[in-house]
Amino acid sequence: MRSLAQRFGTVALLAPIGLFGSLGIARAADAAAGKQVFHAQCAICHSDQPGVNKIGPSLFGVVGRHTGSEPGYDYSVANKNANIVWTPAVLDRYIADPQQVVPGTKMPYGGLHNAAKRANLIAFLETLQKPGAVAGVGTAGKSAAAASGLPAKGRSNG
Numbered sequence: 393m394r395s396l397a398q399r400f401g402t403v404a405l406l407a408p409i410g411l412f413g414s415l416g417i418a419r420a421a422d423a424a425a426g427k428q429v430f431h432a433q434c435a436i437c438h439s440d441q442p443g444v445n446k447i448g449p450s451l452f453g454v455v456g457r458h459t460g461s462e463p464g465y466d467y468s469v470a471n472k473n474a475n476i477v478w479t480p481a482v483l484d485r486y487i488a489d490p491q492q493v494v495p496g497t498k499m500p501y502g503g504l505h506n507a508a509k510r511a512n513l514i515a516f517l518e519t520l521q522k523p524g525a526v527a528g529v530g531t532a533g534k535s536a537a538a539a540s541g542l543p544a545k546g547r548s549n550g
């Protein structure tokens with residue numbers, strides 16, 4: 393019985409360590425690291441600045457954007473007609489293998505096969521948004537109750 397208790401003690405002690413350990417790995421998406429991936433893999437052809445098109449279109453605001461919609465960029469027919477939205481999940485598949493997601497794309501990039509690097513890169517791409525694009529919490533709906541002109545209730549008749 394005693395050794396069983398000791399075993400439970402050991403398990404109870406190790407379980408949280410294992411949990412935190414795996415959380416640390418799962419939480420690997422790191423925008424700062426992704427920025428380095430961007431500069432190493434993408435920046436030769438893509439800008440992270442709004443409205444700056446290079447060999448490829450600006451990737452500012454790309455997350456949530458429709459394929460082929462960056463103004464002033466001359467897309468291939470394949471990209472223009474792909475009719476997909478660049479969600480993180482689609483970007484993940486595209487960056488791994490562009491030709492598979494947009495067959496005939498003129499993006500001359502063989503694919504980034506390291507999933508952790510892709511996750512970091514996409515975390516970085518998600519930061520490329522106009523400030524306040526998602527915010528905009530209004531303060532409407534303030535109650536008009538204060539403006540009530542109702543007379544105070546008369547005192548109760550004992």
Ligand code: HEC
Nearest residue numbers: 433434437447448459460461467468471497498499500501
């Ligand atoms: C050698 C140049 C080159 C490299 C490197 C490159 N791209 Fe591209 N990219 C292009 C071109 C060119 C296009 C336009 C494709 C088309 O019109 O068919 C494009 C298109 C895209 C699109 C579609 C954008 C839209 O508005 O529809 C995304 C997303 C994209 N690239 C992401 C990336 C990412 C992320 C990397 C780095 C991992 C990368 N690209 C690396 C040249 C490149």
